[in-house]
Amino acid sequence: MNINDLEKDGVKITIAPETQKLGWKLNASPNSIEDPSALKKMLTEPPVKKIDLHFPLGLEVTARNLKGVTIKDALDAIHKQFKKKADDELGEEPYLRGFEWDPEESWTRLKVHQSKQGLPPVGGGKKKNKKVDEE
Numbered sequence: 001m002n003i004n005d006l007e008k009d010g011v012k013i014t015i016a017p018e019t020q021k022l023g024w025k026l027n028a029s030p031n032s033i034e035d036p037s038a039l040k041k042m043l044t045e046p047p048v049k050k051i052d053l054h055f056p057l058g059l060e061v062t063a064r065n066l067k068g069v070t071i072k073d074a075l076d077a078i079h080k081q082f083k084k085k086a087d088d089e090l091g092e093e094p095y096l097r098g099f100e101w102d103p104e105e106s107w108t109r110l111k112v113h114q115s116k117q118g119l120p121p122v123g124g125g126k127k128k129n130k131k132v133d134e135e
Contacts (some may be wrong), residue, residue: 003048007107014045015110019071020098023118026082026090030075039072042097044110052109053077054100060109074099078112092116 006013018038024030030039044051047068053062061111063069078096087094093114100111 001046001048005047006046007103011046012103013048013101015099016041016043016071019043019096021073022071022096024075025087025098025118026037026078026085026096026114027085027094028074029077029083030079035076039070039075039128041071041126043056043069043071043074044101052106053112054106054109055112056114086110103129 001011003013015040016042018035021035022033022038024033032037034085043063049068050062050064051069051074052060052062054076056066059081061077061081066075075096080088091114093116095115095118097113098114100113102111105111
C-alpha cells in the first residue's frame with residue numbers, strides 16, 4: 001500500500017516487534033544479525049511500498065520495496081548510510097534499538113531509536129552434554 005493512502009484513510013500502522021530484538025550495529029551487514037529469518041518479515045502492518053526512517057540528528061533514509069518494505073529493506077537503507085563509517089564514527093549509540101511510529105509528528109515516517117549496546121549473547125555459548133542411556 002502507499003503510505004499516503006493509509007494516512008488519507010486514517011489506517012494505523014504497527015511495526016514488527018522483531019525490530020527491537022535485532023541488536024544490530026549500524027555499520028555491520030544486515031545479514032550479520034542473530035536471527036536472519038527476521039529479515040524477511042514485513043516492517044509494518046499493513047505493508048507499505050516506501051517509508052522514511054528518521055534519525056534523531058536529522059538524517060533520513062528511505063526504504064523501498066514494491067511488494068512491501070521488509071525489515072531487511074529498512075536495515076539495507078540504513079546500512080548504506082553507515083557502512084563506510086568506522087565504529088568510533090557512529091557516535092555513542094551505534095546499535096539499532098527499534099523504530100517508533102508517531103502519527104502526530106509524521107504519519108509517513110518512522111523514528112529510528114538507537115542504543116549504546118547490542119543485545120547480550122543468547123545462551124552464553126555453552127554446550128550441554130547429553131548423556132546417552134546405555135542398556
